Amino acid sequence: MKITYIAADGTETEVNAREGDSVMQAAIANDIDGIIGECGGSMMCATCHCYVDDAWVEKTGPQHDGESDMLDCAASEVKPTSRLSCQIKLTEELDGLVVHLPEAQI
Ligand code: FES
Known part of the structure; x- marks a missing residue:
């Protein structure tokens, strides 16, 4: 399945993601700069902030x-x-999802 990340400067990156992963995990797996995901997905950091x-x-x-x-x-x-x-888990119906990345995570 595909997800598109749009950076704060407008750069779009489309990646292949696995169903069941989170939008954060898919970003890390594909070296998307705008997502850090410091706490590993346990809702303890806010460095995975995005705008749907x-x-x-x-x-x-x-x-x-x-x-x-x-x-x-x-x-x-x-x-x-x-x-x-x-906290956004990738399901079949999110194939093609587009998220925007904030200017900064820290
Ligand atoms: Fe999402 Fe830390 S990775 S809150």
């Missing part, structure tokens, strides 16, 4: 419990579409 593309917000669903608290620690502006990318 407007067209995909409905499919990725709402923030999980505790996500917004952690996002308060994010380095970049938090928007209504902000998510911790480690």
